[in-house]
Every structure is written in structure tokens, then in C-alpha cells.
Amino acid sequence: MRASATRRGFTLIELLVVIAIIAVLIALLLPAVQAAREAARRSNCVNNLKQLALASMNYHDVNNVFPTQIGSPATTPTPAAGYGPGSPSDTRVSWLMQILPQMEQMPLYNAYNFSWASTTDSVWNSPRNTTVLFTKVSTFICPSYAGDATQIQKGDYVGLAAPLNGAISITNYKGNLGDNNTLYSSPAGFANNFGDPAAGTTQPTARGMFWRGTMAVGMAAAVDGTSNTLLAGDAMPLDRSFLIAPFTSWADSNQAVAVTSIPINWKYTPANISVTTPDSSYSFRSNHSGGVNFAFADGSVHFIKESISPVTFRALSTRAGGEIISSDSF
Structure with a gap:
């Protein structure tokens, strides 16, 4: 009877070599896969900002100004100046809230009580508006952000009573307040952190497209050119462990803007x-x-490097600073 042929299996060394080769291939492919995923997230982020820009421009088509940062939607501006008044009431309604109808979010917009105000709460932190304030709007969240999409709201202004407690939905995108200095820190910039009008005047000092004031900017006010003026950008919240309350509610005017007097991606430590x-x-x-x-x-979206000159970055945020900015400088 003929003996069967002996079958030879893999040796331990051969198996280890194969495993090592697979590990090397994974190590080589993983960065490429991660880079592709981030490229997709960045592309989706661009789409979000494009939607916000187009919604703001559609709002402008209806109201002749971009949204105001306080009060009800703005009215027709003075043609020569390019500015328009908003509501005189301090309701702290953000520009993001005001463009909801242009984002096909009319039910959410209609659910918001714009008229409520009292000595104990304002519309932005009223329990009467919790349905809207607690609603997450996906367009306001950057796909590259992996943190919490809510913040625990805390009262922050004198005159308001007990704060609204709850998980307020946040925004990763903030409007351009301008190059205003934040007062509490040292970076160069225009004085007056929120851009409120100086005493005895009606013109806000903020030089961007949005500010905490009862007036609104029309395209005619952007004399530097809409293609050279920032409208809004990424504004990721810091690590929650650094702050008691991240200032990132999408519905509140004070929390929906940022400034260029602080460099892009500025590094912080818990100590400062x-x-x-x-x-x-x-x-x-x-x-x-x-x-x-x-x-x-102008509705376009661009990626601005963190290595941009601070002077150029601040110049891009001013609507009428008179700066000459070449396209290759950002």
C-alpha cells in the first residue's frame, strides 16, 4: 500500500513574517485612510459654511442687510451708509437664528418666541424657548468636531435672573465681529470687545459683518469688497475641562461671533x-x-492657513478698513 504524501504546514517564523508584512501595510495605509476621511470632513465643513453664506445672502436679498446681532430682524438700511436699524429691544437673537428660514428651517424659526422679554429672562435664555435652544442643527456643527454638541448654559449677564439650566445646542461656526480687541488679553486690535456704539453715538465700533448691536450691515457697507471680507468661520470650543461654560450657543448673539485680534488656532493652557x-x-x-x-x-469659502500674517488676518475681517489685500496673501 502506498504511503500518503506528508503535508507541510507554515512554520512559526513564516507566520510571524506574514503578520509583520500585514502590520507594515496597515501602518502605511492608515495615514492615507485618515487623511482621506479628514479631507471628506473638511469638504463637508466647506459645504456647511457655503450654506450659511448663501442663507445670509438670501436674507440680505429680503432685508437689504445681513442679520443684526440683537433684536428682531433688521429693516431697510440707509442706502448711502449701507446700514440698517434692528429692533431697539435687547433680545440677543443671533444671526444664525435669523437665517433659519433661508436654511429650510422655518418650523424651528416659527417655534421661537421673539417677543418675550422681562426683567427675569430674555428670549435667548427663556424656558419658553427651550424647544428651539435644545435643538441641534447639523449645519452648525463641523464634521471634524468630535466633542459635545451641547453645553450646560449658565447665566452670564447682570439683570438676568436664574440661568436656564439644560443642554443648549452649540455652533462650531461664528460670525465675523471684526478685529476688535477682547480687552482681557493683549493681542493687537480695535478697542471695545463687543463693538457696541461709543457713548453718545449710534455707530458700532465693531468693524466686521456682525456685532452685538441693534444695527445691521448691508453689502454697501463692505467697501473693502465682499470678496475681501470675512463673513463667518470655524470656531471650535475649547476642551470643556478648561471652561465652566463654553460660550458657544448658536441662538445667542453674544455667543455666535468671534474676532480676528486673536490668531487662528491660538494655543491655550489651563493656566492662562x-x-x-x-x-x-x-x-x-x-x-x-x-x-x-x-x-x-461674497458667498465663497476659502481655507486660511494659521500661518497667515496677523495684520492680513485682521485686515480681512474689516469691512471698510481700506486695506489692499492680494489674493496670494491668504
Whole structure:
């Protein structure tokens, strides 16, 4: 009887070599896969900002101004000046809230009580508006952001009674307040952190496209050119462990803007920030490697590197600063 042929299996060394080869291939492919995923997230971020820019421009078509940052939607501006008044009431309604109808979010917009105001709460933190305030709007969240999509709201202004407690939905995108200095820190910029009008005047000092004031900017006010003026950009919240309350509610006017007096992706440490440090709440930052996506007032979206000159960055945020900015400088 003929003996069967002996079958030879893999030796341990051969198996280890194969495993090592597979491990090397995975190590080589993983960065490429991660880079492809981030490229997709960054592309989706661009789409979000494009939607916000187009919605703002559609709002402008109806109202002749971009949204105001306080009060009800703005009315027709003075043609020569390019500005328009908003409501005189301090309801702190953000520009993001006001463009909801242009984003096909009319049911959410209609659910918001714009008229409520009292000595104990305002519309932005009223329990009467919790349905809207607790609603997450996906367009306001950058795909590269992996943190919490809510914040525990805390009262922050004198005159308001007990704060609204709850998980307020946040935004990763903030409007361009301008190059205003945040007062609590040292970066160069225009004085007056929120851009409120100086005593005895009606013109806000903020030089961007949005500010905490009862007036609104029309395209005619962007004399530097809408293609050279920032509208909004990535503004990721800092690590929650650094702050008691991240200032990132999408519905509140004070929490939906940022400034360019703080460099892009400015690095912080727990030692130099606190809940009262506006740097931690009003800076443009992202999880995209090397910079931040920005929508411009003409509706275009560009990636601005964190290595941009601080002078150029601040110049891009002013609507009428008179700066000459070449396209290859950002």
C-alpha cells in the first residue's frame, strides 16, 4: 500500500513574517485612510459654511442687510451708509437664528418666541424657548468636531435672573465681529470687545459683518469688497475641562461671533484662560490641520492657513478698513 504524501504546514517564523508584512501595510495605509476621511470632513465643513453664506445672502436679498446681532430682524438700511436699524429691544437673537428660514428651517424659526422679554429672562435664555435652544442643527456643527454638541448654559449677564439650566445646542461656526480687541488679553486690535456704539453715538465700533448691536450691515457697507471680507468661520470650543461654560450657543448673539485680534488656532493652557477670558470663547479655531475654513461676504469659502500674517488676518475681517489685500496673501 502506498504511503500518503506528508503535508507541510507554515512554520512559526513564516507566520510571524506574514503578520509583520500585514502590520507594515496597515501602518502605511492608515495615514492615507485618515487623511482621506479628514479631507471628506473638511469638504463637508466647506459645504456647511457655503450654506450659511448663501442663507445670509438670501436674507440680505429680503432685508437689504445681513442679520443684526440683537433684536428682531433688521429693516431697510440707509442706502448711502449701507446700514440698517434692528429692533431697539435687547433680545440677543443671533444671526444664525435669523437665517433659519433661508436654511429650510422655518418650523424651528416659527417655534421661537421673539417677543418675550422681562426683567427675569430674555428670549435667548427663556424656558419658553427651550424647544428651539435644545435643538441641534447639523449645519452648525463641523464634521471634524468630535466633542459635545451641547453645553450646560449658565447665566452670564447682570439683570438676568436664574440661568436656564439644560443642554443648549452649540455652533462650531461664528460670525465675523471684526478685529476688535477682547480687552482681557493683549493681542493687537480695535478697542471695545463687543463693538457696541461709543457713548453718545449710534455707530458700532465693531468693524466686521456682525456685532452685538441693534444695527445691521448691508453689502454697501463692505467697501473693502465682499470678496475681501470675512463673513463667518470655524470656531471650535475649547476642551470643556478648561471652561465652566463654553460660550458657544448658536441662538445667542453674544455667543455666535468671534474676532480676528486673536490668531487662528491660538494655543491655550489651563493656566492662562478662565471663564472670564474672552480669548477662550471668541477665537477662530478648527480641527482641520493647519488652518480654518472661512466663508466670505461674497458667498465663497476659502481655507486660511494659521500661518497667515496677523495684520492680513485682521485686515480681512474689516469691512471698510481700506486695506489692499492680494489674493496670494491668504
